[in-house]
Amino acid sequence: MASEEKKSKKEYMREKMIERQQEAKVVRKIVFIISSVLCLLIVGTLTGGYFYIKNALQPVDPDNKTEKKVEIPIGSSVTGISQILEENGIIKDAKVFKYYVKFKNESEFMAGEYSMTPAMTFPEIIESLKTGKIEEEVVFKITIPEGKQLSEIATIIGEKTDHDVDEVFAQLNDEAFINKMMQLYPNLLTNEIFNENIKYPLEGYLFPATYPYYKEEPSIEEIVTVMLAKSEEVIEQYTGPMAEMEYTPHQLLTMASLIEEEATEQVERDQIASVFYNRMDIDMPLQTDPTVLYALGEHKDRVLYEDLEVNDPYNTYKNKGLTPGPIANAGVSSIEAALYPAETDFLYFLATGAGDVLFSKTLDEHNRKKAEHITN
Structure with missing residues (x-):
């Protein structure tokens, strides 16, 4: 009787061992399947991303030499220029162009009206934006020194233009104007500028530099957007x-x-x-x-x-x-x-x-x- 009981225990243990081995096989099979699927997904995503970017780097239409007039406003950031080029059908993807420009460390694009075609390559577009010339001559320049506060900058603008200093300072602090600037320069101007206790939202955001202007009487907006564009260009270098x-x-x-x-x-x-x-x-x-x-x-x-x-x-x-x-x-x-x-x-x-x-x-x-x- 004892030997039969001992035998049944051995059989039970053997069955359990076989059962665990089968479970382990199933688990390994499931892990293998899941790993394979994940690898395929990763490879597929990377491959798809590679071909998408590769395609986006190519001209929109290599055979289309039809010229389009593309207007790049004064003060446009790289982000803004990229969007304009995409909207005009000169590039396929604004983000790809933007990161290409950053990777190549290109800057100092010039405002103006350009003749471009869907057949242009990225290097050709960049060269055009860098060497293009504005038809108008520089009418005057405004120099904003380092360490200046917003009220002092408003005074400098007022002294260099026909705008009243109080008018300039008021617009620089106008909520509707600031919100418009936030839409133009979202990577620079965030909701933090409206944090509690902020005295002047645009304080510190008008970059110190010398700015050329090509009109006798540019609006306050035209004057300030150039300064904000410069600030965004500088800050984006330190991402x-x-x-x-x-x-x-x-x-x-x-x-x-x-x-x-x-x-x-x-x-x-x-x-x-x-x-x-x-x-x-x-x-x-x-x-x-x-x-x-x-x-x-x-x-x-x-x-x-x-x-x-x-x-x-x-x-x-x-x-x-x-x-x-x-x-x-x-x-x-x-x-x-x-x-x-x-x-x-x-x-x-x-x-x-x-x-x-x-x-x-x-x-x-x-x-x-x-x-x-x-x-x-």
Whole structure:
């Protein structure tokens, strides 16, 4: 009886083992099928994407030499130009053209009316956009220096044109106008510019450069779109580093503006950036004087202790972290400093009357330098 029971247990275990082996075979078969299907899908997607892009890189119609008039407005971004070319049947896909231009690091396309055909290749289109000439001569130029605030830029525009300064500043802050600009430059202007506590939505977004104009009396919109297009063109060059820093364009321009306002000609801006980042890492207020002046809404040669008490979201003595938005426009050197800060242990810096900037690791060291170089 015991031997029969022992035998039945062996048979049971053998049956279970066979059953598990069969289940394992089924599981392996299912895994193999699923893996094969996924591989086929991936290969199919990659193959389809490859052939789609390859096709999009080709002329729309190599045999069609019919010329079309294509108007590229002043201030058009690469995104805008790509869309215009697609709408006119000169290219097949605006996004493919846009990324091709970025990959080739092409820029400085010129506005104007062009004669193009569906038979043109990407290199031919790019060459045409770069070498084409606007029929009109440059009537005047507007130079926007680095570190200028929106109100100062409005004054510069007013002085160079027939537009009243107050009219310019009012349009720069008009919600309908700003929304229109957001549609033209969606990669640059996001809803962040309407965040709570933002004083002026377009503050810091009008890039410092010299802009040529080809009309006697361009509208405020025509004047400003060129500046926004330049800002978008510059910011798009730093998409990768921005992603690594987890920065939006708004945050990048905000940090860059703080660096710009603190910088002098003699100092490496990446060291100033390192001080700001070091302070943020230890949850220390940035305590930068230009933010106090921006909060006060006035320009002063010197910030007083009583000024530091102003209750305003832009006052970095009272509030930790970045200001709600930029406090001025920033040039490329400050933008790059914000993205590539130096590696230092500095927590303090001091600008001397000679234009030098002295860096310190401790408050005691900072105060000694202050007593030595700053007179009351």
